[in-house]
Amino acid sequence: MPFISKIQRQSDYTLFDSTTPIVIDNGASYFRIGWAGETDPRVVFRNIVQRPRHKSTGETVTIVGDHDPALLKYFDCTRSGPRSAFDSNVVYQFEIMEYILDFGFDRLGAKGSGIDHPVLITECVCNPVQSRSKMGELLFETYGVPSIAFGVDAAFSYKYNQLQGVCDKDGLAICPGFTTSHVIPFVDGEPVYSGSCRTNIGGFHVTDYLKQLLSLKYPYHMARFTWEKVEDLKMEHCYIAQDYVAEARYFQKGAKEAEEKTRVWQLPWVPPPLEEPPSEEEIARKAAIREKQGQRLREMAEAKRSSRINELENELRGLEFLLQQLEQVEESKIPSFLSDTGYVSKQEIESARAKVTHSLRKAKGEPKSEQVETEKADPAANEKYSLINIPDDMLTPEQLNEKKKQLSLKSMSEGRQRLKQKRYEEELERERKQQLEEEKRLENPELYLENLRAKYKDLSERVEQRKRLKTNGSHSNGNNVSGGVGRGERLNAAQRERMRLLTTAAFDRGKGEDTFGASDEDWQLYKLMSRDNDDDDEGPDEDEVELARISSRLQDLDPAFVPKSEVGSSQPAEVPRFRPLTKEDFQIVFGVERFRCPEILFTPNWIGIDQVGLDEMAGVSIRRLPYKDEALEERLTNSIFLTGGSSFYPGLTERLEAGIRMIRPTGSPIKIVRALDPILDAWRGAAAYASASQFHTQTFTRMDYYEKGEDWLRSYQLKYTL
Structure with missing residues (x-):
């Protein structure tokens, strides 16, 4: 089975005797495997499995635990997310558990499917018999181990620290784990499971709560809040507040204490490049380019203007030549001559010549005054309206119709001239007003x-x-108010x-x-x-x-003047402005989140879990003891032991002591200690226990499994004091 992992495979598996047990700390967060008698496990990885398909070949691969994110670009992980074999703290997905055990034994150095070493594996407190029997069936039937022993991880950590002199024989083991938290009373060095207590809350819920708060606070940086990164932020910044209400009031008021306890995570940010002013050489170069482009445009415009003038001059010469020919033609042949030219009358030819002359003068840029005087001096203008001054009784019906047309054309022409003159006068008046206004402005600008x-x-x-x-x-409504x-x-x-x-x-x-x-x-x-x-x-x-x-x-x-956006609106127009991103936009600020997230260990109802917190769990566990003895209760509270991955929060010991003191009688001795290594002490205690000579008396062999069956595991209980 192909595996993808950065963990190296051990090479000394064959050097260990077959009687040397293999120790497995099967936690909900991490899987640790090693040899009995050693101080550290050989292989440690996340207790999750992912099985994506290769994008090109379609082959399914198995990714167990930590993996290289760079490899995921070759695999399709959209349909296969990370999966765990645990529900709360109990193994229930044994198909996934098989992948994890395969990977663990493979990295330990085992070859083939057979494991000829005894196995000591940890489990949760009061593990259901069905889960224990399925685990035994998996180890016996699939891997062929000779014998198995089941033990509680918190109990092994307590016994290991007891040997180191950290805690006493009688005490309470409080284990805030990954998905659950347990309290186990110890009497004479043995756990009393009838007095144990469990709450379904742990480090997983703290991380998930912190991830939700940060995603709501910074939705535009949501992709940055991966599970691994939020887990690191939690272990680095979170702490337990001694008085949550007082601590929250500091941040609500913005006190100096809140500023001191605020932490900032700076995301990668590259400042935008500064726009330096262009140099003199650059300015001169751009000016030369603009001048060159302007010169080219001017040349193109001049060439187009020359071509237009040539066309109009040629057309004007043609019309003048046509008029000269028309004067030499006899009166009777004029209609046939005009039919060949495309014109109807001599007046139409003269009108076309006047238009071409006007266009030519406009193209040459001659002033308007000269143009108007030329038009007034045109002798052909009077010939256009030759019938206007002739009485009607001297005209034929056709000439009367032509006279009406000439009157209409003359009135329209005069109207256009008057309109032009009016516009010209209005423009002169406007220029005069602008000049007067500019003089007033220069005289007194304010x-x-x-x-x-x-x-x-x-x-x-x-x-x-x-x-x-x-x-x-x-x-009006009578008060001179309209509306x-x-x-x-x-x-x-x-x-x-x-x-x-x-x-x-x-x-x-x-x-x-x-x-x-x-x-x-x-x-x-x-x-x-x-x-x-x-x-x-x-x-x-x-x-x-x-x-x-x-x-x-x-x-x-006036640069400060802002016009109204629309008539009748009293609000000025707001122009949207683009604000460049700064360094502060890429900062994640941890304020109240630092102590709000781990607070759910003491108040689980904040996230919908209607159970008691760590401090009340200790009192519940003491009350569940089958025998009532004040001296025993004082010995238990005098040796309260903290272990597990969620016991690293600063302030946890002081907050837990204050909570337990509130539920215990006045003057009761309360002493809380933390494990030497809350994460690895469970495996180290199990490795020390498996290295004892009497360990084989506490195992459940394969022969017992075949003869007595799985039901015998109901009465199986490990004795921790050998």
């Missing part, structure tokens, strides 16, 4: 700006008032007049009878209604145009 702001305010209020009248109508909520109040004067005409017209003719529409005269009413211009269809008035001009002028002269 006074000019003040007057401009006052005029802007007055115009904006006037336009807002007009907008409100359009919305609310001219209705209201009804539809009648929202109508303007023109709309109310329409409604009045429509409601009264039907009864004017028929004396109360609805005869509207019977006569054609009734439909003249709509002509009256159409004469009332609706304010909603009007374009911007002079005030709005002037307001826009003053607003643009203020924006140019």
Whole structure:
């Protein structure tokens, strides 16, 4: 079976005698395996299994424990996440347990499927018989081990530290583990399981709670909060508060103590490059490029202009040549001559020549005044309207129609000339006003700006008032306050007049009878209604145009001026601004989370577990003892032993002592000690126990398994004092 792991395989498996036991500390978090009599396990890895498929070959591989994240890019892990063989602290997935044992024996150096060494494996307190029997069946049937011994990990840790003089024969072992926490009383060096207590909370729940809090606080950094990283942050920063309420009040008030206890985790961050001002050489280079591009555009424009002038000159010469030929043609042959040229009359040719002349002068850039004078001096202009001054009685019907056309054309031409002259005069007036305004500004800039702001305010209020009248109508409630909520109040004067005409017209003719529409005269009413211009269809008035001009002028002269986003709004326009990311945006701040997460060890109901905490568990365990003895209870509380992976929190010993003192009589001796190594002391105690000469008397052999069956394991109990 292929394995992917960074753990090296041991090479001295064959050097150990077959009577040397293999010691396994099968914890819910880590799996430790080694040889009896040694001080440290040979192989340690996470007690999880993942079985992804290779992306190219489709082969299923087994990843047990820790793995190299760089290898996962070759495997599809979307359908196979990390799986554990444990439910709380009990093994129930023996298919996964088989993968873990295969990997453990393989890394220990065993070859083949047979294991010819006795096995001592740890289990939880009061492990169900079904789980113990399935584990025995797996070891006997699959691996062929000669004998098995089951022991409690917390008990081995307590016995190991008892030999080191850390704790006494009588005491309480409190083991906050990975998924559960246990309290086991010891009397004369042996555990009393009838007085043990368990709570389904441990280090897993603390890590998961911290991960949830950080994900809610920093959702944009959620990908950074992997399980392994949050576990490291928990072990590095979390602590137990002696008084949770007082500690939380420090952070609520922002006291100095809270600042001292706040920690910061800086995520990888690269500052954006600073934009240095361009050098003189760069500025000169860009200016040269712009000048070169401008010169090329000017050359292209000049070439296009020259080509256009040549085309117009050629067209003008052609039209003049055509007019010269037309003068030499006889009067009777003019229609046939014009039919070949595509023109209808001589006037049309002269009109085309005037247009081409106008376009040519415009292309050459001649001034307008010269153009106007030239047009006035054009002798052919009078020939266009030759029939206007002739009386009607001297004209034929065809000439009368032509005279009407000439009158219409002349009136339109004169109208265009007047419109041009009016626009020209308006432009001159506008330039004169701008010049006067600029002189006022240069004479006194501050006074000019003040007057401009006052005029802007007055115009904006006037336009807002007009907008409100359009919305609310001219209705007044008697207090000279316009507005209201009804539809009648929202109508303007023109709309109310329409409604009045429509409601009264039907009864004017028929004396109360609805005869509207019977006569054609009734439909003249709509002509009256159409004469009332609706304010909603009007374009911007002079005030709005002037307001826009003053607003643009203020924006140019006053940098602090902010125009209103829309007429009638009192809030200035908020322009969204992009804020560059800084170093502080990539900082994870640990404040109240440092002591809030491990607090669930004492108050599990915070995460929905309706059970007691560590301090109350000690009192429950003492009350469950089958015999009542005050002296024994004092000896138990005088030697309270802490072990397990979740016993490293700073302040745990002091908080636990204060909690137990509250449930014990006044003056009771309370002493709490921590294991020398809360993580490895369980395996070391089991290795020391398996190296004793009387260890074989505590094992359950394969012959007993075949003869007595699994039910014999119900009465099996290891004796820890040999």
